[in-house]
Amino acid sequence: MRHVNRITPAMPAAAYKTYQIVAPLPTHWRPATCEEAQCGAYERGWRTAVDETTELGQRQAYYIRRLSGRRFAVDRSPEGLTVFTFEAGQSCFARHQVPLERDPFYFVKHGDFRGNPLGIQPYQHRRGEDWVDDFAEHQDRIARQIERG
Template sequence: MNRIEPTMPVTAYKTYRILSPLSTHFRPATCAQAECDAHLNGWRSTIDESTVLGQQQAHYIRSQSGRRFVEERFESGLTRFEFEAGQECFAGGHQVRLDRPEHYLLADGDWRGNPTRRSRALRPQDWINDFGEHQQRLADQLERG
């Protein structure tokens, strides 16, 4: 990751974060629940059956996937499978958000560390107010030079 090198010590910075952890704010979901594009619109998968992996994938699609499709084979060894909408996609792992509030966190320091080890959770309005006041202090200092 490329970062601009800070011009001040780590103690001069604050880190504001809003978190919605996967483990507490999301749950597994079906394609329909997640409004997956493939489920809504259908999708195409092009498989290279000239390779062992491609042959295995095509065999799975044809005989084990349980999905509805139309296939088109090409002389190049490629096969295009076109799946109709309304089916579970192959990607899986969909998640939908639970109705839980985000965590609003404020910590001393920046990406280099938190020298005071101080970190606290704030109410959303307090986080917004602190963030705004901090931005205003920075703007005022910049204007003064």
């Protein structure tokens, strides 16, 4: 799990709201070709360095040479690595995804990253404009409370 540096909250989790826009991979994205994803490796070509002194490097080199179906030139680096240089215009080894033309989900959740101690159900706005209005009203309420002390 990735650790995130966060400012220590001044209040308990129940005093916060979390505004979130979500576009989950399964429902809002689809697999794409390198060309569709405007992949830099596809557009300009790329290099892959493989250390064939290791078992992993040997398997990678075997795949590139025998199974990948890609065009490449081979060089040996001074460090003992095998460097495969791939021409532009062919698929790289990454799995690309592009967004579907689908609106994201607009959520307002009670609590913060520490949780929702009151167990209040999240609210989902149907339109982004409503989510923005809700957020603005919430910020305005906070500003007024700060002004009052």
